[in-house]
Amino acid sequence: MTPETCLKSACTGVHVSIQGGISTAFDRGTALGCRTIQIFSHSSRTWAGPEISDSEIDRFRSMHRSMGIGPILVHASYLINAATSDPEKRKKSGKALLEDWILSNRLGVSGLVLHPGSAAGQSVDSAISLAAEMIREVLDWPVKGETRLLLENTAGGGKTLGRSPEELEALFSAIGHPSRIGLCLDSCHLFAAGFDVSGESGYEKTLREFCRVAPQKKVTAWHLNDALFEVGSGRDRHTHIGTGRIGLWFFWKLLKDPRFEGCPMILETPKTDGDREDRLNLETLSILGRQSVFDAGEPALRATLSALAGGR
Ligand SMILES: [Zn+2]
Numbered sequence: 003m004t005p006e007t008c009l010k011s012a013c014t015g016v017h018v019s020i021q022g023g024i025s026t027a028f029d030r031g032t033a034l035g036c037r038t039i040q041i042f043s044h045s046s047r048t049w050a051g052p053e054i055s056d057s058e059i060d061r062f063r064s065m066h067r068s069m070g071i072g073p074i075l076v077h078a079s080y081l082i083n084a085a086t087s088d089p090e091k092r093k094k095s096g097k098a099l100l101e102d103w104i105l106s107n108r109l110g111v112s113g114l115v116l117h118p119g120s121a122a123g124q125s126v127d128s129a130i131s132l133a134a135e136m137i138r139e140v141l142d143w144p145v146k147g148e149t150r151l152l153l154e155n156t157a158g159g160g161k162t163l164g165r166s167p168e169e170l171e172a173l174f175s176a177i178g179h180p181s182r183i184g185l186c187l188d189s190c191h192l193f194a195a196g197f198d199v200s201g202e203s204g205y206e207k208t209l210r211e212f213c214r215v216a217p218q219k220k221v222t223a224w225h226l227n228d229a230l231f232e233v234g235s236g237r238d239r240h241t242h243i244g245t246g247r248i249g250l251w252f253f254w255k256l257l258k259d260p261r262f263e264g265c266p267m268i269l270e271t272p273k274t275d276g277d278r279e280d281r282l283n284l285e286t287l288s289i290l291g292r293q294s295v296f297d298a299g300e301p302a303l304r305a306t307l308s309a310l311a312g313g314r
């Protein structure tokens with residue numbers, strides 16, 4: 003499936019494991035019926051990843067062409083903090099980000115998703131300049147490819163950057179490179195950061211603001227997660243679609259929103275039972291995508307939600 007196919011129907015998918023090699027992600031994604039996938043380049047909790055040979059890159063690219071998956075995202079390591087002022091941590095973060103950036107371009111993926119960083123121990127303004135400086139250096143690196151670096155909005159806990167349109171706007175304008183950067187919105191993070199998108203007025207106001215600050219006024223990718231805690235909690239705890247505080251309406255509305263047509267929409271919901279929960283969450287999205295009028299009481303939808311709630 004090409005990215006164009008995603009324009010005709012919701013481009014939904016899942017963050018899948020690469021255990022056994024980076025190209026194994028395609029088998030996992032296609033088994034679930036994903037139209038898009040997100041992967042880590044290596045364990046997100048370790049600094050160094052394995053060397054990936056040119057033949058492995060060729061295998062990945064040829065499977066991408068043949069396996070019916072549209073846009074692919076790589077999520078950068080959680081260890082990277084582009085905003086840190088500690089020289090040792092800056093060196094490690096810069097190196098890890100550059101490695102993920104070079105690899106993402108070699109793989110030919112659409113986006114590398116990055117949390118903008120944490121301002122611990124410094125003002126937000128100086129943290130934004132430090133983050134922008136590191137990201138700019140990476141984007142200046144002479145590497146061939148079409149990947150965009152996507153900044154992800156954050157849940158607002160601690161001193162993480164990127165919780166509001168204002169912080170993201172400041173980051174984007176300090177980074178420059180408008181054709182190589184983009185915005186990835188995570189619905190759980192939006193809600194946790196205080197944006198109540200669960201009803202019409204909050205939805206419109208919030209998304210208008212975030213679209214306004216995004217490079218080229220466009221959201222490049224979505225992470226679809228319901229939120230376990232209340233609006234403004236600052237807590238980054240994802241839960242299954244329709245079982246959290248955001249609720250089904252938001253996801254129905256988003257799937258119908260022409261501003262996000264063709265946009266990769268990745269589930270990062272909990273996995274405690276193989277791929278069973280991923281299948282049920284994808285089914286929820288698929289049922290909502292077919293509803294021209296929102297109907298939370300549709301029997302198929304109730305059955306999917308109760309299977310998720312009941313654990314069987
Ligand atoms: Zn993330």
Ligand SMILES: [Zn+2]
Pocket residue numbers: 154188225270
């Ligand atoms: Zn996310």
